[in-house]
Amino acid sequence: MSLSESLEFQNVQSSVTGARIKWFIACSVEDVPENGGACVKYGEEQIAVYNFTRRGEWFATQNLCPHKQQMVLSRGMIGSHGEHCEPKVACPFHKKTFSLLTGDCLNSDDCESIKTYPVKVKEGKVYIGVGIETI
């Protein structure tokens, strides 16, 4: 996919709030390995998007690991934590793990949380929610 194509926006109205999530076409489904992550460029931002095939779910977080400020979370391993199977990603550097739902660090009290983004998949394309627009 070309860069210009991927930077185009799709606006979809949220039925719940009346506000619209600003969706951005990140990549194609097959760009992200099964049960793994890939990094997407969104303007100056780097977003890690995860294809959690086992759960049939997609997640997205910031790509920066807050522990030592490394741009690597997309290269981390994903998995689940605890009885409720909270989906998580482990940073490849020092194995801090973060919830893919809340962004909270799951194995350290003094590590910051990471940002999470909504993701949806439509017709083979992966969309990441990058903000809210009010109408």
Next chain:
Amino acid sequence: METTKPTVVVIGNGMVGYKFCEKLVAKSKDFNVIVFGEESRIAYDRVHLSEYFSGKTADDLSLSSSDWYKENGITLYLGDPVQEINRTAKTVHSLHGMAIQYDYLVLATGSSAFVPNIPGVEKDGVFVYRTIEDLELIQSYAGKAKRGAVIGGGLLGLEAAKALLDLGIPETHVVEFAPRLMPRQIDDVGSKMLQYKLSQLGLQIHLNKNTSSIEGNGKIEALQFADDSKLHVDMLVISAGIRPRDELARLSGLEVGSRGGILVNEKLQTSDASIFAIGECALYNNMIYGLVAPGYDMAEVVAANICGGSKSFTGFDMSTKLKLIGVDVASFGDPFISEPECRSVIFEDTHKGTYKRINITQDGKHLLGGILIGDASAYNMLLQTVNNKIVLPPDPEDLILGSRGGAASEGAGVMNLPDDALICSCEAVSKGAICAAVTEQNACTIDQMKKCTKAGTGCGGCVPMVKDLIAGTMKSQGLYVKNVICEHFDYSRQELFDLIKINGIKTYDETLNLYGKGDGCEVCKPAVASIMASLWNDMILKQDTIQDSNDRYLANIQKGGTYSVVPRIAGGEITPEKLIALGEVAKKYGLYTKITGGQRIDMFGAHVSDLPKIWEELIAAGFESGHAYGKSLRTVKSCVGSTWCRFGLHDSVSFAIEIEERYRGVRAPHKLKGGVSGCIRECAEAQGKDFGIIATEKGWNLYVCGNGGSKPQHAQLLAADVDKETCIKYLDRFLIFYIKTADPLTRTATWLNKMEGGMSYLKNVIVNNSLGIGAQLEAEMQYLVETYKCEWKEVVETPELRKRFNHFVNAPVEKDPTVKFESMRAQIKAVEW
């Protein structure tokens, strides 16, 4: 029947008001509960308010949900403050005109930020730090601010200052009236140490500063101090203390303290027996308790008493730990008491920035209090020691220095606490309750414990102690702690290895479906990957996302996110042509080069997208992967041996190369290293390796299970004076036996140390073939040797695999723009973190 239920009205839906509801409905359903909240949000966690800036949403901070109130039959009016209490008619009247009759009235109105009467406080850019709305305002203003200040160097002020830093305000100041920081919690020396630590974080601290006015035209521009100095700032947060919200109580004629706060007795009754006050608005014994734990305790007392109990509030320990990220500060018991009432033991390390003080009774028996700066790991234990009047050991300094040489472990200390020791003060959970949850409800993980007892769900400070208690109790129960891989597999590595082998399982997903639960994790995925590689030797990247990061990218990730490239230089032998080729590749891709400790050359600083190109050139020059990234054979170090060395007995270089090529690419529970020396002078340090071979007059001596690393260990003799073929046969058996039976990430030395029977057992299995598996082990190794392929060659030749080596999937040509290098001695170097 509704009407016959007595009505409890709660004013205030803050932390304590909510906790009161929770406790009341847990005890009895026989009340009609109505709550008025002034804020428009359902009660949220004010203690962790600052996390709003690090990405937590208002929802994350919420303590419950509107469904919870519904399910429990509680009527909740939000955004509707009570404006009047008619004590004669026993009614409350709200802003929006609700009038409700009560039988019991609970005031949980909390407090507001105290704003001193400084001229100019009304200017734009001046904020307080108490509610989510305050934080929203601060956040939106901070974008334009370059210099921020906080008035108040107490617990909250420092937290607010750290928040300003985190919001990206380049210059943040803390202004404190007193001569030291956190004047209510720590002493002068502690304050100096804290000041030093905070300045490292980037905060500028001004003590002894009395702000006389806030200057600026409409919006704040500077702080003017009484000593005539001035500080230019464009934003200010005032955190000068709290003021109890007693205005409604005052208006209703309830007694209040001369400096604010609703007067209550030990039943938390106000001067009107059917009205109670709890939390930060209540004044008990001349004291406002500005912490959440005493508020929860008050909620318990009132809830219990309304239900017919007779509990009393008798004050609360005000020990605190600052939850500032990056600096440990704690104070407990009586931090200030000094000679002659007590003896103080003080430890100070200006280099590390730690200060620890404990105050001990003159007879040395009891701990009275203390201060910890820079390292508060002992806080929980010390707090328990004070609160439970535990008799001190003969060397009380061990409490802050750690026992030196003694055998007492920290875990044992926790188990020695009395049963009624309060472990989680937020939720008032005792040691007894935690241990009982382990023995009776089988709560063996911290998550289960949180569910069973709520311990650790408040500020979280007690979690390490709760963990120690769980482990200690399990041990004392003789509970078998099975050596399982992780929460997703109830099997040891060896069990899983056998299951995968016997059933011929080829993928991780299948393994998880058959033998595991959940979705796997960073522990079991690489462990299973390693087992499958050792068994089937399939191309590693067939299942790339279960590999540890280094294996997934076939290179070692380095500081900053670039990779290192280590081609195999078997036995350390290399031709001049190949040396030149390495130099050319390194020059072309701007890589740092270094000779490693393993007799080969490492090239650092490669962008992920350059890796396939680099390897394409290296492979063309005759190199192959060095597997520096894998838990696999690294190097077989050689000495020059009989070809050049005047002492050499045999050709150690040739043997080293033969062995390195035999075992290259073999995946194991941990990395493997070997060495071959040409004589007993041992220039190849073979006895420091997982396997080491030393030439003798009659043949070769084979040593195994040596280790460098942090706990070096010499290898032990497995076989003496054997010929090459026998040596390789034993090595084959030894390596496969290790691969099959070791725990994940266990080097051969540790594996042997844990083995029952030790070296004599190992010798029996390998040399005497006592288990009769010798031939099978050899065959399994032979399979791995024959199926070896250079992974990098496969990647370079396969376009789909090459595609995975990009930083951005949607911009494959672009490199990670955050990668930065510095220069050093004419080469590059990763920037510091």
